[in-house]
Amino acid sequence: MEKAGQPRNSVAGSEVDRKWQKKLAALEEKAKFYQEHHLVPEYKPRLRDPSPFWKEFYRQKGAIDTAVLDKEDVHVFAYEPRSAESPDTPSTGKRKYVVTSYSELWHHIQNRFKHQQPATFYEVIPEGAACKLYFDLEYQKKYNPMHDGRQMVESLIEIVCQKLQESFHISCSSKDVMVFDASTDTKFSSHLIFNLKSAAFKDNIHAGNFVHHLCDGLRRLQSTDANEVPCIAKKPRLNEDETTLFVLDQNDKISLFIDEGVYTKNRNFRLYKCIKLGKNNPLLVADYNKFELKQPKRKIVNKDKEIFMESLITNIKCTSNTKVLTFESSVRESNISTSPQSSPGSTNKEGYRTDPSPFSDLDDFIKTVVTKGNVQGNIRRWVYFAECGTMLYDIIGNRWCENIKRAHKSNNIMILVNLKRRIFYQKCHDPDCKRIDYKSAELPLPVDCLPQIEDYEDEELLRALEMVDNGSKGDMYSSTVSIETTCSSTETINVAVAEEDITDEEFSEVYNKLLESQIVSPHRT
Known part of the structure; x- marks a missing residue:
């Protein structure tokens, strides 16, 4: 029997209050998240720019197939999702993929960078796609205090240009090489992108074969006379000082500062002005970069965008003058790569070997x-x-x-x-x-x-099944938000409400909280 003066259903009321406080705390956390993280304004293309197009995928294959077959001028990029609870750590532990145009992606990158919140985008280099020659360079400063990264980069560019001339009769210089830097106090980190005139490698596997061959020559050069190494014969032997291209790691192991592992199928390569999740060192143009932008007939209005466009590894125009460079693999001294004879493919009747394309x-x-x-x-x-x-x-x-x-x-x-x-x-x-x-x-x-695009992705089906098994229709209070792709053009905030969730009165309080946090505008419905 209830005591006099005690409210009815006090126990039930306490339970509702406890749930409400929990939900309100989660919403406040999300409101704080949006206040601290810039919302990218809506992409509004000019007449010559591609139309808005933004599709996200959990699987790389679905993204690549969509980019290949869609009539829009779109490409595949990867990014590392962040969460509201922990913006510096991945929300799912894996990358997501987005299909969009170069212009729309740059719109996101520059807006986030402008507000000191760099994005985490990577270019996906599709399997078999013609590409520019690129390098990923790095070493730990702690174990190499006498090394000068700038001089090392300049020496490498000189060597690579010489090798390109010897192998393909292509002339280039430091003015054709984009140099980017993301170094910190503890680590030297640089990317090189070679913008060769009317020439590109058949794909990044062939580019990698070229780099492996070059690195093998440099390793032999370390212990032999330079004249005995064909690919470096005309280059004076590097002095064992700050200009050497060899570095030490924490185990006192000597290796080149060239990362030879970045030439794999569908490789993800960090983009200009972007960071790795959890880091604060965006990839920027190095202060010793000598690359010269091609001067178009019209004046360059947005230099930063031009730099971005030139830095894209697969942004290569298909013209009749484009020279496609190939460099077949061979049995290397380290026995890491396989010989051409051991890879899949067929030999036609005239003796030419044809590996299957991605299609x-x-x-x-x-x-x-x-x-x-x-x-x-x-x-x-x-x-x-x-x-x-x-x-x-x-x-x-x-x-x-x-x-x-x-x-x-x-x-x-x-x-x-x-x-x-x-x-x-x-x-x-x-x-x-x-x-x-x-x-x-x-x-x-x-x-x-043609490639067949799947209607649903495995991960999406598994998540849907898990939700059904858990008897859930969705968690409106999950704070997992992708701030890489959050855009202020969103007209409404869609909330999945379970049957036993908040009442109209409670929802009004939630809505008012959102108004106070400026997440929604009063005129939106």
């Missing part, structure tokens, strides 16, 4: 296109330009040209595929056809030779 079904289709009657065409080589979504196939065994309605006597043809428009057409190497920039009629690609 094997498309390869098979192109082989049927160039095989007609008794004419057995084949793929000599392929090049993938991720920047414009174009595959270029050099063809052998079939020289039939639609322009002259017969086969060329000595010049081969090529098939170009525009994956975004889902069409293909023929061009050729014949000087007369090139002079008029001939291309055949465009033909549609069969749907079954």
